[in-house]
Amino acid sequence: MRKFGLIGYPLTHSFSKKYFSDKFTREGKNDCLYDLYEIANITDLPSIIDAQKELIGINVTIPYKEQVIPYLDNLDPACAAIGAVNCIKLTPQGLVGYNTDYYGFKTSLSNWLGAEKPKALILGTGGASKAVCQALDDLNIPFLKVSRNPDPSSKNTISYEAVKASPDYLSEYPLIINTTPLGTFPNVSAMPDLPVSKLNKNNWYYDLVYNPTETAMMTAAEKMGAKTKNGIEMLHLQAEAAWEIWNR
Numbered sequence: 278m279r280k281f282g283l284i285g286y287p288l289t290h291s292f293s294k295k296y297f298s299d300k301f302t303r304e305g306k307n308d309c310l311y312d313l314y315e316i317a318n319i320t321d322l323p324s325i326i327d328a329q330k331e332l333i334g335i336n337v338t339i340p341y342k343e344q345v346i347p348y349l350d351n352l353d354p355a356c357a358a359i360g361a362v363n364c365i366k367l368t369p370q371g372l373v374g375y376n377t378d379y380y381g382f383k384t385s386l387s388n389w390l391g392a393e394k395p396k397a398l399i400l401g402t403g404g405a406s407k408a409v410c411q412a413l414d415d416l417n418i419p420f421l422k423v424s425r426n427p428d429p430s431s432k433n434t435i436s437y438e439a440v441k442a443s444p445d446y447l448s449e450y451p452l453i454i455n456t457t458p459l460g461t462f463p464n465v466s467a468m469p470d471l472p473v474s475k476l477n478k479n480n481w482y483y484d485l486v487y488n489p490t491e492t493a494m495m496t497a498a499e500k501m502g503a504k505t506k507n508g509i510e511m512l513h514l515q516a517e518a519a520w521e522i523w524n525r
Contacts (some may be wrong), residue, residue, distance in 0.1 A: 278310055278331050279333050280311075280312065280331040281310070281311045281312075281333060281334045282311060282312040282325075282332065282334075282335055282336070283313050283338060284314075284319075284325070284336070284337055284466060285315065285316075285337065285340070285341060286315055286316055286317055286339075287315060288391065289462065290461045290462045290488045291313060291338065292337055292488060292509075292512060293313070293512075294311050294313050295338070296512070296513070296516055297309075297516065297520075298342065302351050314335075316341075319341050319345055319348065322325045322348050322349065326367070326372075329336075330512075332367055333366070334364070334367065334520075334523035335365040336363060336365075336516075336519060337362055337363045337525060338363065339403070339404070339405075340403070340404075341404075342363055342404025342405065342407075343360065343404045343407075344360050344474070345374070346361075346374065349365065349373065350370065350372050350373065351370070351371060351372075351374070352373070352374045352375075352376065353375045355379070356374050356375050357373075358411065359376045359408050359411045361376060361378070361405070361407040362376060362389075362404075363375075363378045363501035363515065363519075365403075366523055375519070375522055378404075378405055378409075378511070378517040379408040379411055379521045380514060381453075381465075381510075381511040381514035381518065382409055382412050382485070382511050382515075383412035383415065383416065385508075385511040385514055387416065388413065388436075388480070388510070389481075394416065395418070395450075395451045395481060396420065396450045396451065396452065397413055397418055397420040397450055397452040397453070397454055398420065398421055398422075398423055398440070398446060398450040398452070398453045399420050399421050399456060400423050400453065400455045400457055400469050400471075401423070401424070401456035401457035402422055402424045403457070405456040406422065409456055409485075410485070413497075421433050421434070421446070421450060421521050422435070423435055423437055423440060424437075437469070437470040437471070441470070441471070444472045444475035447471075447472070447475050447476060447480060448475075448479065451479050451481060453471070453498075454485070455482070455484045455485060455486065455494065456485050458486065459492075460484065460486050460489075460492035461486050461492075462489055462504050465489055465493060468493050468494040468497065471494075471496045473498065475503050476498050477501055478499075479504075480498065480501070480504070481503065481505075482494065482503045482504070482506075483508075484505070484506070484507050485511060486507065487508040490507055490509060491505075492507070
């Protein structure tokens with residue numbers, strides 16, 4: 278049996294087990310199994326690896342995409358540049374970290390925008406945000422990050438209060454990308470603290486959340502005329518990229 282899995286906390290929202298289980302059934306991979314490993318602390322990772330001798334690959338989700346790095350033996354160079362890990366391959370040489378969020382997001386966003394390159398506001402500064410920042414850099418899309426507690430020394434990070442005080446940010450940076458878990462099942466009513474009434478048909482709202490398929494913020498943005506997209510395509514793309522890494 279070849280085992281794969283996902284670490285994170287909580288994991289009630291995750292579609293990863295269903296995605297890979299369906300893939301294994303569809304493709305006749307009867308020797309493969311995908312499990313969820315919900316751990317309350319990243320320090321639990323070594324015990325999972327010790328207990329699961331047939332484990333080959335691990336996906337990493339909130340809140341461990343940065344915390345997991347000290348537990349790895351090596352990082353893919355592109356992953357090291359991003360500073361966050363969402364995919365681990367167990368090798369004879371140890372644990373190797375990768376970032377397939379980058380590929381999934383960049384490809385999905387390019388598919389959606391086409392030739393458009395609107396400046397972006399990135400909501401959140403965690404592990405997923407780091408992959409998004411690198412993708413936007415490589416697509417030559419300027420951006421600002423929005424944080425609840427911005428670093429005063431950062432020139433490209435602002436607060437939600439700044440956005441609310443000057444809604445012109447929403448017109449100057451019409452692409453809004455939510456990298457936070459706000460709105461994720463089961464807390465589906467939660468929304469980023471934005472001046473929604475200032476959104477319009479010129480805005481694009483990309484939500485990395487995929488469960489539910491339409492978040493409360495997506496619904497609110499659509500009512501103001503904005504274009505919206507959820508994170509399901511990104512999920513599928515990053516999952517297939519992880520599968521390729523685990524099998525090469």
